[in-house]
Amino acid sequence: EIVLTQSPGTLSLSPGERATLSCRASQSVSSSYLVWYQQKPGQAPRLLMYGASSRATGIPDRFSGSGSGTDFTLTISRLEPEDFAVYYCQHYGSSRWTFGQGTKVEIK
Amino acid sequence: QVQLVESGGGVVQPGKSLRLSCAASGFTFSTYGMHWVRQAPGKGLEWVAIIWYDGSIKYYADSVKGRFTISKDNSKNTLYLQMNSLRAEDTAVYYCARDLWQETYKFFDYWGQGTLVTVSS
Secondary structure, three states, X not given: OOOEEEEOXXXXXXXXXOEEEEEEEEEEEOHHHXXXXXXXXXXXXXXXXXXXXXXXXXXXXXXXXXXXXXXXXXXXXXXXXHHOOEEEEEEEEOOEEEEOOOEEEEEO | OOEEEXXXXXXXXXXXXXXXXXXXXXXXXXXXXXXXXXXXXXXOEEEEEEEOOOOOOEEEOOOOOOOEEEEEEOOOOEEEEEXXXXXXXXXXXXXXXXXXXXXXXXXXXXXXXXXXXEEOO
């Protein structure tokens, strides 16, 4: 079973700063099946990135994703007030879907 | 526009049963697989189950296998989750989500707002 480990647990940044979120898989995974979601308090998750680096419809280009193998990164180039939220990575494999434990991006 | 609306949550005693529903609209429900995902209070997301577009294939997380059953009624545009032998650790917000398999990619492209299930005596 693949385990996804996200780091850091919490990222304290100011608006305008760059955020770099990590998602590490316990074994090599297909980047086609690596997905990122954003969740704000009291809301359902929202699709951000799929295929590790493709932005979902309506997602601004300050969000970017990269990585392959076991190491994946979500980057927010310049944080906007609406970007403070929890971010989850997800992987599909062997008819199972696995989420990382999440990274909270909070206002410093 | 795509809408997914869950219902059926509430407070239930350990060992009892509950059935959740997810009403879908704005897309051809019969051509999409659907998932249930849950989130315990203050915790992360946990995938629960998937059902194929035609109901022919179902997969479950180990934590719910043998206790939960996912189903869908394409004539009613509704997804269900029958939860039996409920435990305190099943307490969570339950979300339904649409499965999308696009080219070589797989992801959940739309989510409902969730329904809270509390298992407590």
